[in-house]
Amino acid sequence: MDVYKPTSYALCKAIKQAKRQYMDQAMQKEGKDINIKEVMDCWTLQMGYPVVTISKNYSLDHSVTITQEHFVYDRDAKIRDPDLFNRSLQWQIPLTVAVGNSTYKSSEVILWISNKTETHKVGRMDEDMWLLGNINQTGYFRVNYDLHNWRLLIGQLMTNPEIISVGNRAGLIDDVFNLARAGYLPQNVPLQIICYLPQEREFLPWHAASRSLYQLDKLLDRTEDYSLFSDYVLKQVASKYHKMGWPLALTEGSVIQASYQTEELQREVIMLACSFGNKHCHRQAVSLISDWISSNKNRIPLNVRDIVYCTGVSLMDEDVWEFIWMKFHSTTAISEKKVLLEALTCSDNGFLLNRLLNLSLSSDLVPDQDVIDVIIHVGRNPHGRHLAWRYFREKWDILNSRYGEALFMNSKLISGVTEFLNTDTELNELKEFIQISGGGAGPALARAVEIVEANVRWHSLYQRQIFQWLRKSPNG
Secondary structure, three states: OOOOOOOHHHHHHHHHHHHHHHHHHHHHHOOOOOOHHHHHHHHHOOOOOEEEEEEEOOOOOOEEEEEEEEOOOOOOHHHHOHHHHOOOOOOOEEEEEEEEOOOOEOOOEEEEEOOOEEEEEOOOOOOOOEEEEOHHHOOOOEEEEOHHHHHHHHHHHHHOHHHOOHHHHHHHHHHHHHHHHOOOOOOHHHHHHHHHHHHOOOHHHHHHHHHHHHHHHHHHOOOOOHHHHHHHHHHHHHHHHHHHOOOOOOOOOOOOOOOHHHHHHHHHHHHHHHHOOOHHHHHHHHHHHHHHHHHOOOOOOHHHHHHHHHHHHHHOOHHHHHHHHHHHHHOOOHHHHHHHHHHHOOOOOHHHHHHHHHHHHHOOOOOHHHHHHHHHHHHHOOOOHHHHHHHHHHOHHHHHHHHOOOHHHHHHHHHHHHOOOOOHHHHHHHHHHHHHHOOOOHHHHHHHHHHHHHHHHHHHHHHHHHHHHHHHOOOO
8 A cells, every 4th residue: 555655845844834833832931922934034035134233221220222224334225215125124033132341241131122123121230331232143133232332342342351252252343343334333433442452362353353454454545544544453463463473484394283273363463464564574574485585495384375475575576576476387286376376466566467467367377267366366455456447347358258157257256356446436437337348247247336336435424534533542
């Protein structure tokens, strides 16, 4: 006799339904009337993700007001296109919160946020107690606070950062930079938060800071007052850089062991120091490159080779560029070839950057799959941004015919060469290019226009604000 066997689809559907019912029942036992399907639908069927703003009510009732809204970098878009953003986008958010002060942090409690605005009590909160949301970054949303709470959190990081977990320290840094970039916070708040970094001993918060600082750096690196920003960053990095030092140079037969976290933190700090112009870091990189050239033995530690190569090429003369170019052709190790090729894009010499761009596309000297990376990395170099942008437009027909069918490669090229354009002139050039080129790769180019418009808007709104604060800052 045949036995009925449900199809795989039907079986999976039945299992999912059973799981949802079980989770619904578990929630109801805890007194929470929450439908798991509704919770999941609002996260999977809506675009984007929310920003949750927690504002302490500084009164005797120890309550907080919690609001949610769709997080966007271009907040003016909500005004320009209200139909898109006023569709009552809202989420059911499991928000974990804790309160604390310089010596104490409470256990976390969970608040289910379903409405645009809600008021909750989260336990006793004195005037000097901070509130922290999204404990250990388990939720897919950003968290903002009222300015007084931000000041309390920054004060906590300055006095005893380890009261707050590593994951939350990294999350605070990532959130504060992105919130400020989108205009939810004054521009000085992220700059203030990095003042605690000399005390930070863990890799994740440093990594979050460096990633955010590089994004800000690319918005500011061609401005007249850029040195105010770079000097400020260097001041926060200097003590950790000198304390950690460099990994030991490789010698024959040497086995140098270090924990992964220590090695990654050391690398992150060295990269920040060299990128923002620490003179000792520059001298060390030049010394290692010079030793390699004179001895023809590469004793540069493996985990900082890309930093040393790039720094050396940017600071030293044309002979060093030629040396790296020669090594790029002679090595057979694919990973080393990529590092050497990227280093060649770090030059301050426009002639050499143009030469590399032309050689990459018109000869067999650069592997086909690396041509896009060359153009993108030249564009990330402030001395090469205009060159890469002009080259991209001049060679578009060739590039599009070569990579057009590989949509990922084409999108990578377009976003990579345009993401750091930030002047009105460059925005107009982009729009003109789209008209002339006939709008090929439409979605990627449309997205590029949005990003460049956001960069230009950011400059007009916030650049002056940053430099005004840096001039007055006692930590500058």
